[in-house]
Amino acid sequence: MVIQALRDQGVDTIFGYPGGAVLPIYDEIFQQNDIRHILVRHEQGAVHAAEGYARSTGKPGVVLVTSGPGATNAVTGLTDALMDSIPIIVLTGQVPTFMIGSDAFQEADTVGITRPCTKHNWLVKDTNKLSATIHEAFHVATSGRPGPVLIDIPKDVQFAGGIYSGPKAMTSHYQPRVKGDLEEITELVAAIEKAKKPVFYTGGGVINSGPAASQLLRELVDATGFPITSTLMGLGAYPASGKNWLGMLGMHGLYEANMAMHGCDLMIAIGARFDDRITGRLDAFSPKSIKAHIDIDPSSINKVIKTDIPIVGDVGHVLEDILKVWKARGRKTEASAVAKWQTQISDWRKVNCLAFTDSEKTIKPQYALQRLEELTKGHDRYITTEVGQHQMWAAQFLNFEEPNRWMTSGGLGTMGYGFPSSIGVQKAHPDALVINVAGEASWLMNMQEMGTAVQYRLPVKQFILNNERLGMVRQWQELLHGERYSQSWSEALPDFVKLAEAFGAKGIRCSDPADLDDAIMEMIAYDGPVIFDCLVEKHENCFPMIPSGKAHNEMLLGMAKTQGVIDSKGSVLV
């Protein structure tokens, strides 16, 4: 019945790991060929792989794990998906209903444990309700602000027969609002017409809304000529080659993007949530602007920043209406003032905030990513990342022209996300070039998934910027803790080339900038999983940077003096 329901929901792939409490479902999987099961090596990997699958396709990812430890291992992935609004359906086995509460073998209160880290979850005690619950779960995961859901299915419920109902029979009271209020939209259009220093600030909500939303965004941005910046989550919604593109904003965002946010008179936030990595010091955040906020989740509006024009609705629908109203009113903007604003932005661009001192002896991580960008940009390319300095550099130096091409753990910041995620992406796009830009420490957190990559011949490229350090932790210790580098180096690292070979994959090591291009080409050309051990400069810091507790216009550039820039108030922030 579970498999029938998944099939009716259009599922083609499940990521999972079997165990005692899900054996009946695994038995069903064995006896069919419609749904492909990918056996991961750890349940956390299954959830991240499903996230990668979901983010690169726009379809929900499906996970199947057993009770107890299977479910608890999935918790990090669930929380990650909740923070980044990724639609995931996790099916967990549970001990039989008559044993629940008896501390049975591999029993855990799964719905209790996962209640705060799912959008919703269910314990199904009656087989007659199983199919309806699965369909409802898909509906909840994908409607409104997407998110992870979990269905806990006791083993006796899996064994029992019951009445199956198809997806069409389902009616749900959960129907989030998608159309924005026309009065508010008109107010925003009026503000667009009058704005002299406008900026679009877009986020993952644009990607989640679907490819059509990205198209509408491009149309609106190009028609108005307003500059646009994006959060880490929203990269690709507007093309990096677009003429109004400012680059990413936030703590490690570009100077021109942050200065534009600080100095604007109209901020149009679209599917973004004013995260603390974006805003910096709240009382100095974009002090002179009128703020419009488009979000499908009413709780995002006014949560941290007071909004002047709030619009609750799906980004795609709202953008369509904005364009309609704006065109109907005569496509007006303050063109000359906006041109002056663009000139100001060009001056900020000249600061060249991503500049770094290159070296002929050692590979600078920025240089490695520049070369990776140069040598892979023509490919059908998908990028995942782990978390840390390499993630920020990847966001700064890699360019994204399309949505759904960039998978990174934004809200939760999960080290170990990128590798399993790249497996999910590659499964969904077998012929694409899938690269996980990683740090060696993050990568080791889920390195067991090499087994999965090799087993299913998924040619994922693990591009590890190896500085033998927890680079971001090291950077903060340098800035904040008097250069006392407590526990932030990677001792006893494996030989990554031999490690790759031990798994039956290919290993490449590169430590000389002169060899880098050839090594990257070799990685791209190899038909199979590759671990690329790129030995980079060990003490490079990630700039530009807004130190904790500072405002957008107080950012540090590459060569800045970093001692004492974070005051005691800022140091308690993360």
Add this chain to the structure above:
Amino acid sequence: MSALHIKKGATKHSAYNLRPTFSDVQEKHTLAVLVENEPGVLARVIGLFAGRGYNIESLTVAEVDHTGHLSRITIVTTGTPQVIEQIKAQLGRIVPVHEVYDLTVDGPSVERELAMFKVVGDGEKRVEALRLADIFRASVVDSTLGSFVFEITGAPEKIDAFADLMRPLGLTEVARTGVAALLRGE
């Protein structure tokens, strides 16, 4: 600027005023939350308050629509206007929540609470307790030679006042239901 109008019927979730004035004044609000009566729904609501650090002053819950399986949770909470708006928006996000009403904003509303008081004593004090109970229209639901159990219904302030009066007269135990509230009129 005007309040955001979320049209009724556009969503099952209630309308939020998304343009509050952000003051630091702590306000007390009574919220009525209509939820699907499914397992764990109360844990979701309480977990939201605990997880995000909101206050619960009182909470009552019971099924109010047996055919539709709907329960009504009445929560009295305090916070700044921004926090109150967040609480309402966060409650609205919970999937089995059908409606969130802010009775303090939508008001006027009637609030009632039921309480039982055990008063132990004899002589003058016992007579005085009975006399005061009569003034407050509290009824005696249990009596021994040395004690009374009073039942009283009213606004929380009335129950507080009754408790203050009973304390010197031998009040030993109190049980209160928490606030139930409805909007006045149609």
